[in-house]
Amino acid sequence: MSTEHSHVAAGTGNERALLIALALTSCFLIAEVIGGFITGSLALISDAAHMFTDSAALAIALVAIKVGKRLANKKRTFGYYRFEILAAAVNAILLFAVAIYIIFEAYQRFKNPPEIQSMGMLAIAIAGLCINLISMRILSGGKDNSINMKGAYLEVWSDMLGSIGVIVGALVIGWTGWSWVDSVIAVAIGLWVLPRTWKLLSDSLNILLEGVPEGTDLTAIEQATLALPGVKSIHDLHVWAISSGKVSLTMHVISEENANVLLKAIQLMLIEKFEIHHTTIQLEQQACTQASEVHSFG
Template sequence: MSAGHNHAQVRAGHERKLWIALCLTSSFMIAEVIGAFVTGSLALLSDAAHMMTDALALAIALVAIQVAKRPADRRRTFGYARFEILAAAFNALLLFAVAFYILYEAWQRLQAPAEIQSTGMLVIALLGLIVNLISMRLLSSASDESLNVKGAYLEVWSDMLGSVGVIIAALVIMLTGWGWVDSVVAAAIGFWVLPRTWTLLKESMNVLLQGVPHGVDIDQVEQGIRSVHGVEDVHDLHIWALTSGKNVLSAHLVAAPASGSEQQVLSLVTQLLHEQFGISHVTLQVESAGFHHDEHDDVHA
């Protein structure tokens, strides 16, 4: 079906954008880490830490896409697409660790403020902001289609905000000499990242636990199936996602008397699920009215 071809094209587009973003991020990462230690800025170190996790997240995302390309086999009958979700969950856990580390360091710095070289801090933060804006532009459209890319996009997004915070902190320190602003901005970056990271982790866990995919209303799906001519009832309805944008459905259908052939009912329901709900991988068992479903064989679509 064409849906599979389109999905492959989308993944290929994701891969190209991720490679470009990884090259940009990695090329600046080393300079920002060194600059953080030279200037003594914790806010810049926070931004540098996020830049490092950006690079790691992008690399993991690329590895996940490569693994997901592997075809299904006798041991992995659904293929390796879910590795992408594992990568997204790992990225979320990594972000949590970085955020808590920065919060801890900010608390320590508030107890014993350090001298900050605000000019170098400002220059490095401005360069980091430019790199993040380019990477965000590359990943923004693909982030709505893949949790894996969304994880990388969220890391770049949080790092971009971190760069803005560092720029503001550097300007304040230059004008007032208030070194404590550096720690406050670092803590603010950490608090900003946490709720978005929780959202990413929650979405990833929903996929891993085979929950109903985000954006799918199971009641509407059931009503749609019941509205198909020849369907008298539907039960044992399950909807889950193998990975982002690849939803799966299984259900038992009770065919109405004189509804025509089972294949015709299957065809109508399958077409409805694909066109209205974007679910292309469907397994249906059709039963005749008045008989228990265990007494009949499965018919697949």
């Protein structure tokens, strides 16, 4: 028995924002790569590398939304909602790879610091910062409702910090001539991004492994269900997320009460207390044979 629930793909309203941000980022990426090699700045190349991952992340996020809109069928009964989680995981892996490369390259440059053209580095970094701020503003509306959009927003946010770091580095190099500052800024950008990238990757893996969604208290759900009149015990309680904001729950409930009345009470409680709308609840008068094979409550 199931509650009524929405089958609309998460994040479908974010396509236009992603498309605009992708166009802005991709256009500036070319200029920043060229500028990084001309000025000899690793920090600028680091920022350009993040711009590349920004573009890849935005493109993947856009594809994820389009694929996620495809209807469920007999082969994909949940549709393609989970594609956005795969996209978020890929984005996190890209960020890890870029951060490791930048740290390695910075180590090489510490041993032999190159000459840095600080004014060119400064001009390009300022332009990059403007692009980042515009993209962040465009993407901010959907970041709290979709892990896919959150990943794309995080990419642009981290690159914004990178642009600020490059600007500071360019000013310091221009005033002091300390070219090693460029490598320090590049490493700082990589280290700043890594913890946030790990959080994005762990959230994605938790969903892919059908773990309990963050912020969902399984014990509280158990206690709230057992507190309802007529509920003797429960077992086979599972809570997972198909995609961002699409939490599902299944459980078996032992009761001899009126099935329809109790079912409605459980469904209403799950919606009001835990905002879980997609539920499948099996009512039984005695525990089924599966109960001895899995974790049971009560």
